[in-house]
Structures are given as structure tokens and as C-alpha cells.
Amino acid sequence: MPTGSTAALRKTIEEFLSERQQTKLDRLASDDPKRARIIDAHQRENWLADATRRVAQLQVVTHALKATHP
Numbered sequence: 036m037p038t039g040s041t042a043a044l045r046k047t048i049e050e051f052l053s054e055r056q057q058t059k060l061d062r063l064a065s066d067d068p069k070r071a072r073i074i075d076a077h078q079r080e081n082w083l084a085d086a087t088r089r090v091a092q093l094q095v096v097t098h099a100l101k102a103t104h105p
Contacts (some may be wrong), residue, residue: 044077052077 056077063070
């Protein structure tokens with residue numbers, strides 16, 4: 036059974052995913068075949084698994100190279 040903070044975090048994630056999903060679905064026609072993929076991709080377990088895969092692509096630097104203008 037989730038604790039209070041776990042339940043709150045889960046609810047926040049669900050709301051975030053619901054908003055993102057609805058934004059994408061609003062752009063599509065009701066009979067568009069992409070709808071099923073979007074709905075499936077925005078299920079919490081699927082989205083978190085994909086986010087875990089994508090996080091490896093992030094690079095955070097504290098001191099950027101001098102190739103950038105000061």
C-alpha cells in the first residue's frame with residue numbers, strides 16, 4: 036500500500052502524463068492510427084521505462100568548453 040508521499044508523487048505523475056497525452060491527442064483526428072500508440076506510450080509504466088532509457092542521453096556539465104563564446 037503506497038504511503039502518503041508515494042501516493043502524492045504517483046498522482047502528480049499521472050496528472051502530468053494525462054496533460055501531455057491530451058495535448059497530443061487534441062492535435063489528431065479521432066480515427067488517426069497514431070492515437071493508440073500515444074495512449075500506450077503515456078501509460079505510467081511505459082512512459083517511465085522510456086524516460087529511464089532516455090535519461091542516459093542527458094549530459095550535464097558544470098564547466099562548458101571554451102568553444103562557446105564567453
